[in-house]
Amino acid sequence: MTTFVHTLRPRYAEVDAQGVVFNAHWLTYFDEACTRFFESLGFPPATAFFEDFDFMVVKAVLEWRGPAGFDDQVDIAVEPVRFGTSSFDLRFTAGVGQRGVCVGVITYVSVQPGTHESTPIPDNVRAKLEASSA
Amino acid sequence: MTTFVHTLRPRYAEVDAQGVVFNAHWLTYFDEACTRFFESLGFPPATAFFEDFDFMVVKAVLEWRGPAGFDDQVDIAVEPVRFGTSSFDLRFTAGVGQRGVCVGVITYVSVQPGTHESTPIPDNVRAKLEASSA
Amino acid sequence: MTTFVHTLRPRYAEVDAQGVVFNAHWLTYFDEACTRFFESLGFPPATAFFEDFDFMVVKAVLEWRGPAGFDDQVDIAVEPVRFGTSSFDLRFTAGVGQRGVCVGVITYVSVQPGTHESTPIPDNVRAKLEASSA
Amino acid sequence: MTTFVHTLRPRYAEVDAQGVVFNAHWLTYFDEACTRFFESLGFPPATAFFEDFDFMVVKAVLEWRGPAGFDDQVDIAVEPVRFGTSSFDLRFTAGVGQRGVCVGVITYVSVQPGTHESTPIPDNVRAKLEASSA
Numbered sequence: 001m002t003t004f005v006h007t008l009r010p011r012y013a014e015v016d017a018q019g020v021v022f023n024a025h026w027l028t029y030f031d032e033a034c035t036r037f038f039e040s041l042g043f044p045p046a047t048a049f050f051e052d053f054d055f056m057v058v059k060a061v062l063e064w065r066g067p068a069g070f071d072d073q074v075d076i077a078v079e080p081v082r083f084g085t086s087s088f089d090l091r092f093t094a095g096v097g098q099r100g101v102c103v104g105v106i107t108y109v110s111v112q113p114g115t116h117e118s119t120p121i122p123d124n125v126r127a128k129l130e131a132s133s134a
Numbered sequence: 135m136t137t138f139v140h141t142l143r144p145r146y147a148e149v150d151a152q153g154v155v156f157n158a159h160w161l162t163y164f165d166e167a168c169t170r171f172f173e174s175l176g177f178p179p180a181t182a183f184f185e186d187f188d189f190m191v192v193k194a195v196l197e198w199r200g201p202a203g204f205d206d207q208v209d210i211a212v213e214p215v216r217f218g219t220s221s222f223d224l225r226f227t228a229g230v231g232q233r234g235v236c237v238g239v240i241t242y243v244s245v246q247p248g249t250h251e252s253t254p255i256p257d258n259v260r261a262k263l264e265a266s267s268a
Numbered sequence: 269m270t271t272f273v274h275t276l277r278p279r280y281a282e283v284d285a286q287g288v289v290f291n292a293h294w295l296t297y298f299d300e301a302c303t304r305f306f307e308s309l310g311f312p313p314a315t316a317f318f319e320d321f322d323f324m325v326v327k328a329v330l331e332w333r334g335p336a337g338f339d340d341q342v343d344i345a346v347e348p349v350r351f352g353t354s355s356f357d358l359r360f361t362a363g364v365g366q367r368g369v370c371v372g373v374i375t376y377v378s379v380q381p382g383t384h385e386s387t388p389i390p391d392n393v394r395a396k397l398e399a400s401s402a
Numbered sequence: 403m404t405t406f407v408h409t410l411r412p413r414y415a416e417v418d419a420q421g422v423v424f425n426a427h428w429l430t431y432f433d434e435a436c437t438r439f440f441e442s443l444g445f446p447p448a449t450a451f452f453e454d455f456d457f458m459v460v461k462a463v464l465e466w467r468g469p470a471g472f473d474d475q476v477d478i479a480v481e482p483v484r485f486g487t488s489s490f491d492l493r494f495t496a497g498v499g500q501r502g503v504c505v506g507v508i509t510y511v512s513v514q515p516g517t518h519e520s521t522p523i524p525d526n527v528r529a530k531l532e533a534s535s536a
Contacts, residue, residue, distance in 0.1 A: 012156070027429060057425045191332065194328070196328045
């Protein structure tokens with residue numbers, strides 16, 4: 001199984017006065033990587049999300065190993081690393097070339113679309129996530 | 135009539151590698167000033183907006199005269215400067231101390247809440263806006 | 269001369285409670301399109317900018333024609349439309365499919381890298397910009 | 403010792419299509435709260451930071467307990483909870499009224515201003531932080 005990798009380039013607006021990507025943007029980058037990861041599993045983001053299923057982030061653990069700057073090529077690997085009944089964890093590993101930059105483990109809870117009520121992860125979503133972590 | 139002034143301090147995250155507030159944030163600052171301006175007219179933002187009335191931005195003209203930096207005290211004066219049947223313009227004049235920083239004129243169209251359909255500006259909103267521009 | 273077009277997809281974080289891209293993000297999108305446009309002219313953003321030349325935005329005129337939503341394919345055409353000695357205008361025309369969404373004309377002033385002092389547009393930059401507007 | 407509390411109101415731009423503050427903004431809110439916390443200790447943000455001392459975020463653990471919406475009054479308590487030689491942790495506890503919303507524990511490393519080199523926490527900063535956690 002090949003690990004899914006999403007690539008992006010930090011915008012000028014996202015780099016702070018220290019010349020590095022401001023920390024909050026990593027959660028946004030990982031959300032973008034999550035969107036593309038689900039697309040790679042066959043769930044078109046703008047239609048599958050919010051209609052067939054939806055998730056809310058309940059926990060995030062982020063660790064930074066080094067900086068990323070304006071227009072660096074940032075590669076973000078996405079891997080499912082834990083499954084519960086109604087929640088799961090994705091691990092995001094971001095680097096610039098061979099250099100590690102930021103690792104995040106984010107916990108998502110499956111909710112009924114349009115609500116904040118937790119619900120079991122839909123079977124077809126679970127099957128795809130499990131296959132991608134094999 | 136005293137001009138309404140909203141004061142804010144740029145966040146570290148909003149200052150770019152040139153050490154100044156990135157240009158896009160001025161639209162966000164003016165939106166925040168607009169929220170507080172309507173509140174000052176007696177419309178609590180989280181309840182009046184989207185229920186009693188709603189607006190969409192259709193045009194913005196922004197001119198920068200100088201930079202604002204991290205944690206500067208930015209004062210933003212808000213003044214209605216044009217009224218149509220279903221649209222109006224607000225002028226936002228931002229400065230740091232006596233120094234001008236950014237002026238924006240933003241055109242809002244009144245829409246039926248929950249839609250993108252234009253509708254006449256509600257009478258009570260128009261009356262308050264006109265009084266504040268006297 | 270083929271017009272340069274940059275394509276992006278609005279992030280979930282950039283869509284507001286009305287379900288459309290919040291207005292301020294268009295300045296960020298146009299900045300990203302500007303970065304890629306200069307790259308297409310042969311100026312690698314992270315090295316050419318700030319070293320060989322630099323620009324500050326002094327004016328922006330934005331008009332919205334319709335909404336863009338989460339993960340829409342947004343195409344942004346970039347065209348130089350005015351040249352002065354030390355400033356120039358780029359026009360950004362954003363659409364989703366055949367539908368117009370936002371047009372921006374942004375005025376940039378050439379500054380000495382690391383300063384806010386205006387300086388004539390470097391000859392090699394001007395030549396490339398003029399060629400791309402032919 | 404009274405716990406320092408910073409209050410803010412989510413901007414419309416920060417609320418997503420689910421009607422709640424998008425997760426990444428909590429890191430920005432906590433950064434703003436950190437700025438005001440250091441100011442309350444006697445360190446003016448725009449001058450003390452980057453000149454007398456500087457910090458980089460190396461780890462963040464965030465847990466969400468419920469949503470915050472547009473213009474809610476969000477109170478963020480800030481408390482130092484760990485001290486090392488060159489790093490320390492701040493805990494941010496955010497709520498709306500009596501309802502918990504988000505708790506973050508963020509690890510900062512003291513760096514020599516203008517560099518990414520770690521350095522012991524300056525004595526005057528340590529003394530103030532320790533006093534505020536008593």
